[in-house]
Amino acid sequence: xxxxxxxxxxxxxxxxxxxxxxxxxxxxxxxxxxxxxxxxxxxxxxxxxxxxxxxxxxxxxxxxxxxxxxxxxxxxxxxxxxxxxxxxxxxxxxxxxxxxxxxxxxxxxxxxxxxxxxxxxxxxxxxxxxxxxxxxxxxxxxxxxxxxxxxxxxxxxxxxxxxxxxxxxxxxxxxxxxxxxxxxxxxxxxxxxxxxxxxxxxxxxxxxxxx
Numbered sequence: 755x756x757x758x759x760x761x762x763x764x765x766x767x768x769x770x771x772x773x774x775x776x777x778x779x780x781x782x783x784x785x786x787x788x789x790x791x792x793x794x795x796x797x798x799x800x801x802x803x804x805x806x807x808x809x810x811x812x813x814x815x816x817x818x819x820x821x822x823x824x825x826x827x828x829x830x831x832x833x834x835x836x837x838x839x840x841x842x843x844x845x846x847x848x849x850x851x852x853x854x855x856x857x858x859x860x861x862x863x864x865x866x867x868x869x870x871x872x873x874x875x876x877x878x879x880x881x882x883x884x885x886x887x888x889x890x891x892x893x894x895x896x897x898x899x900x901x902x903x904x905x906x907x908x909x910x911x912x913x914x915x916x917x918x919x920x921x922x923x924x925x926x927x928x929x930x931x932x933x934x935x936x937x938x939x940x941x942x943x944x945x946x947x948x949x950x951x952x953x954x955x956x957x958x959x960x961x962x963x964x965x
Contacts, residue, residue, distance in 0.1 A: 757784040758869045761794035765801045780862040800830040813845035836882045849874035912939045913959045
């Protein structure tokens with residue numbers, strides 16, 4: 755198995771050297787000096803205080819920058835504002851570790867876990883994150899007719915009824931749309947995703963967690 759490539763970004767050289775030493779002790783990790791020559795699997799950011807835009811601006815550079823998936827991020831910090839949780843996750847943060855709790859083995863284990871898809875967020879901040887997501891859904895997305903998946907509300911409603919076995923005219927009655935609107939919603943979804951049939955449209959929506 756290839757070693758997990760890790761890029762380290764720290765507030766100062768002393769901290770960066772310490773983090774590099776911790777990660778370098780694991781044979782399963784490989785610290786890379788430059789993201790341009792070796793795109794990282796995980797980015798580790800070590801700062802005293804996650805305040806302002808500098809940390810998020812750094813992480814945002816990696817989101818959608820390459821052809822493959824964006825690297826996941828581990829943030830090590832003494833202080834972290836709870837109101838920044840949603841922004842941090844949007845920038846790729848999968849783990850938040852208090853600096854006082856970071857030790858040789860624990861940091862390497864956290865980076866490996868994140869590389870495999872785990873999320874390591876302190877319990878007290880998980881509830882805050884869920885609350886922020888709920889507010890986003892209610893105050894921003896719902897008024898615009900969107901869901902958290904980026905799918906239009908009416909697309910989700912039409913697909914749910916198709917999955918339940920309803921025909922176009924029945925869906926129109928259920929949702930108080932015209933039959934033409936129902937067809938346009940369905941065909942718009944199919945065209946955007948290059949799908950060829952109603953069954954494919956429903957199968958894709960189910961796999962994607964839309965319905």
